[in-house]
Amino acid sequence: MAGTDxxxxxxxxxxxxxxxxxxxxxxxxxxxxxxxxxxxxxxxxMRIVAPRDGWPNPAALTNASGADxxxxxxxxxxxxxxxxxxxxxxxATTARxxxxxxxxxxxxxxxxxxxxQGGGGGRVGILFGGERAxxxxxxxxxxxxxxxxxxxxxxxxxxLAQAVLLVAWEWWQAADATPPRQIDTGASRIAHRDExxxxxxxxxxxxxxAAFFSSxxxxxxxxxxxxxxxxxxxxxxxxxxxxxxxxxxxxxxxxDGKPRGTRDSGGETxx
Amino acid sequence: MAGTDxxxxxxxxxxxxxxxxxxxxxxxxxxxxxxxxxxxxxxxxMRIVAPRDGWPNPAALTNASGADxxxxxxxxxxxxxxxxxxxxxxxATTARxxxxxxxxxxxxxxxxxxxxQGGGGGRVGILFGGERAxxxxxxxxxxxxxxxxxxxxxxxxxxLAQAVLLVAWEWWQAADATPPRQIDTGASRIAHRDExxxxxxxxxxxxxxAAFFSSxxxxxxxxxxxxxxxxxxxxxxxxxxxxxxxxxxxxxxxxDGKPRGTRDSGGETxx
Numbered sequence: 001m002a003g004t005d006x007x008x009x010x011x012x013x014x015x016x017x018x019x020x021x022x023x024x025x026x027x028x029x030x031x032x033x034x035x036x037x038x039x040x041x042x043x044x045x046m047r048i049v050a051p052r053d054g055w056p057n058p059a060a061l062t063n064a065s066g067a068d069x070x071x072x073x074x075x076x077x078x079x080x081x082x083x084x085x086x087x088x089x090x091x092a093t094t095a096r097x098x099x100x101x102x103x104x105x106x107x108x109x110x111x112x113x114x115x116x117q118g119g120g121g122g123r124v125g126i127l128f129g130g131e132r133a134x135x136x137x138x139x140x141x142x143x144x145x146x147x148x149x150x151x152x153x154x155x156x157x158x159x160l161a162q163a164v165l166l167v168a169w170e171w172w173q174a175a176d177a178t179p180p181r182q183i184d185t186g187a188s189r190i191a192h193r194d195e196x197x198x199x200x201x202x203x204x205x206x207x208x209x210a211a212f213f214s215s216x217x218x219x220x221x222x223x224x225x226x227x228x229x230x231x232x233x234x235x236x237x238x239x240x241x242x243x244x245x246x247x248x249x250x251x252x253x254x255x256d257g258k259p260r261g262t263r264d265s266g267g268e269t270x271x
Numbered sequence: 272m273a274g275t276d277x278x279x280x281x282x283x284x285x286x287x288x289x290x291x292x293x294x295x296x297x298x299x300x301x302x303x304x305x306x307x308x309x310x311x312x313x314x315x316x317m318r319i320v321a322p323r324d325g326w327p328n329p330a331a332l333t334n335a336s337g338a339d340x341x342x343x344x345x346x347x348x349x350x351x352x353x354x355x356x357x358x359x360x361x362x363a364t365t366a367r368x369x370x371x372x373x374x375x376x377x378x379x380x381x382x383x384x385x386x387x388q389g390g391g392g393g394r395v396g397i398l399f400g401g402e403r404a405x406x407x408x409x410x411x412x413x414x415x416x417x418x419x420x421x422x423x424x425x426x427x428x429x430x431l432a433q434a435v436l437l438v439a440w441e442w443w444q445a446a447d448a449t450p451p452r453q454i455d456t457g458a459s460r461i462a463h464r465d466e467x468x469x470x471x472x473x474x475x476x477x478x479x480x481a482a483f484f485s486s487x488x489x490x491x492x493x494x495x496x497x498x499x500x501x502x503x504x505x506x507x508x509x510x511x512x513x514x515x516x517x518x519x520x521x522x523x524x525x526x527d528g529k530p531r532g533t534r535d536s537g538g539e540t541x542x
Contacts, residue, residue, distance in 0.1 A: 033430060036426075036428075036430060036433075037430075037433055039423060039425075039426045040423055040426055040427065040428075040429055041423060042422075042423040065428065065430070066426065066428065067426060097455060098455075099455060099457055100455070101454065101455065101456055101457065101459075101507055101510070102454070103452055103453070103454050104452070104453045104454065104455065105451060105452050106450075106451050106452075108444070108451065109451035109452055149440075150444075150447050150449035151311045151312065151443070152310060152311055152312060152313040152443070154310075155307075155310045155311055155337065155338060157307075157311075157336065157337065158311055159304060159307060159308075159336070159432075161430075162304075162307075162308055162311070162432070162433065162436050165433050165436060165437065166436065166440055169420075169437055172422070172423070173379070173421075176377075176421050178377055178421035179377075180377050180379065180380035181374055181375070181376050181377075181380055182374070182375045183372065183373070183374050183375065184368060184370060184371070184373075184375065185372055186370055186372065188372075236372055239372070
């Protein structure tokens, strides 16, 4: 999905968003892709524990694809304990059960809880393990809470940046107020019902003139079916006018009674 | 997140899942990562329209990271129209407004609608555009419905495989029944309230003996605070027994009255 105004990258950033902590990540590509996923979802604070290939890592910047600020502001630590020192609530992401007595939340439920904690001024962090084996049990034991995404049980291995996106997306979505369904009617608006009835009448009149309804007994049900077809489409007022024009053009007859073939400034010559 | 039983990749696959259609993708890496994201979320049907680097693409297989079956079963088409011919419901993903009179759904709402359509036997497809500029307006115009993820308005450019993950995750999640919060208590169970009251009584008795409550007037509120601390932890029956052991060990006094320092098979010598 393309389309970003790079002048306003910070527009959606939220104070109180959780810190993303990558523990012993291997590939700069994945660190960069994680930064991009974070910024997509309004998160900007990244910490990195003992990155395998050192830091800074040019591949991270390249793969951030514009989320340079996240990479440039990332801080590096020698140990997980050092990276989490100032945090108050800590989550660990893991795909497999760790058999620890610790709450395991879905990403959506964790997002709700993190929003509550962050909204109350709490500093929250989320641990993500490296590509090879995820977090160690010792790292998981540092956290209050586990996040596990319930995925296809036959294939739960998420790419690191995909795991970051999934959790960040749920966090972002938890406070998003976008209407689930919108329709862009441009300069027009959804038609009023009398406008629909008018165009139905126009169409049905012309169909009668054209002897479309061969069986008078079937006319009522055919008319209902025609109306249903157009009613399902949530027509705009502009589209209703276009339909009037189509009926007029196809029937070869103006509303004012002029015959087929007369030139019209709003359409092509009909023959 | 690691941890997959590769013998059962198909375990979570669902008939009726939507077809993912990548239109003119550029990088095999992204095609592979999209396949991985699809299989994470139980989707297996990929179609590819005019891949820039031809097909098959070795990088796609490498980056599928085990989702080989999705790549091997992918079908390639010359045009979007050919790729969608047999579908009945078609969605187009896009980050930017296209100013078409077409419903725009969030991924979660689209997931609900796709589940309904698929559940009714409908064949559903979702178009994803290439890395450079997304779908053309002509491709978008082929779809019934647009899906737009409301992201950080300052940084809406999602990687192709990330866009696939986000939509596939919402589809998967829409039918997932995982409890939002679980706790693995292993062979134990959450303690009954009388077990808690017993350990509180044990602790408070020993604290009285140790003259912990220096001010008798503050004793009731200090006891309430102590109880709150343990009550917040949702202790298991095993943990309650461990607490009894800790109180016994630290107080240096057995329940049977033996003095501090007596060897105990269940713990260390106390001094």
